[in-house]
Amino acid sequence: MANPIARRRAISIIAAACGLPLLGLARTSHAGLDPVVWKGQALGAPATLILNHPDRIKAQQLIERVVLEVQRLESIFSLYREQSALSELNRFGALAMPPQELVAVLEASHAVWEETTGLFDPTVQPLWAVYAHHFARSDAQASGPPSADLDAVKALIGFQNVHFNRDRITFAKRGMGLTLNGVAQGYVTDRIVAMLRDAGVTSSLVDMGENRAIGHRADGAPWRIGLANTQGGDPTDAVIPLVDRAVATSSFSGFRFDTAGRFSHILDPHRGAADPLYRRLTTITGDATRADAYSTAMSLMDMTQIRATLARQPDIAVDLVTDAGDRLRLT
Known part of the structure; x- marks a missing residue:
């Protein structure tokens, strides 16, 4: 079975600051005009913060506050x-006096669930568990879990x-479960952006699993976000300039349950598994929460459905690479 950290959606974004690849920055700058850079973990995934601030001491204090806030949100x-609010909800099927942040994420998820006719659905957790448990067995059938097992959990999705x-939060059916891996990284990113803006920060790039820019780089240029099929695995196929916007990417190749690569972590809540339509799909919009959720849902849409969704959501742009290798930009 896969390491739990690999469960995370494939966020295949490589950012650039001052001409250097973000994933290559491993130090906190000490030069006067250089940004302060923090690298760590958020929700089990690599996280990075690039902060331009005239006061180095205050910048470090802000980063310490960010780390504490990320830990609280985790x-x-x-x-x-086991003791997280989400784990408790999944364990008991109900949660009294839930954290306001959990309710906020459920509200955001419900809006995208409605808009995408259920293609974005955090209740796919039992379906994910069936695939994970099946392929963890030494005698697992390459064709996937038995249809009876899939049918049983499909009844729990919705x-x-x-x-x-x-x-209060409650599940209507025993055995239901939630995963917020397709939206929580974006929400955490947005929370950190709000914290930094409240502190007066006007130039920063925040990556807590999804990327969101505050203003421009210190030199006045846009932040540059490189896109690839998998994080660190493929060469960049596009570069997106970013100012006060957020970017999220989904890729079927980000995680596979089986060694043959037939079954991806992006699961269609209506059909169970899904055949990849795109090598990667990237959404660009004003906040990371919605960018995160829509990148998941649109990975399951054909081009007609994507264009119809964009017509209803004009603040979202999509940059994708088809399974045939063609790159398209849709607005």
Whole structure:
């Protein structure tokens, strides 16, 4: 079975600051005009913060606050911490007095679930578990889990069966479960952006699993985000200039349950598995939460469905590479 960290959606974004690849920055700058750079983990995934600030001491203090806030949010959203709010909800099927952040993410998820006619659905967690458990067996059939097992968990999928308000969250069916891996990284990114802006920061690139820019780089140029099929595995196929916008990428090749690569982590909540339509699909919009969720849902849409969704959501742009290798930009 895969390492839990690999469960995360494939965020295949390589950012650039001052002409250097973000994933290659491993130090905190000390030169006067250089940004302060922090690298760590957020929700089990690599995270990076590039911060331009005239006061180096205050910049370091801000980064310390960011680290504490990320840790606090992990205690809410993590699937792998037994005491997290999400784990408790999945374990008992109900959660009284939920954290306001969890309710906020469910509200954002519900909006995208409705807009995408259920293609974005955080209740696919039981389906993911069936695939993970099947391929963890030494005698696993290469054709995938038995249809009876898939049919049983499909009955548990449907965000309409998650009831929530600020006082309580409940599942309508026993055995349901939520994964917020397709939206929580974006939400954490947005929370950190809000924290930095409240502190007066006007130039930063925040990557807490998804990327969002505050203003321009220190030299006045846009932040540059490189796109690839997998994180660190493929060469960059496009570069997106980013100012006060967010970027999220999904790729079927980001994680596969089986060694043959037939079954991806991006699961169609209606059909179970899904055949890849795109090598990668990137969404660009004003906030990382929606960029995160829509990149997942649109990976399951054909071109007609994507264009129809963009017509209803004019603030979103899509940059994708088809399975045949053609790059398209849709707005």
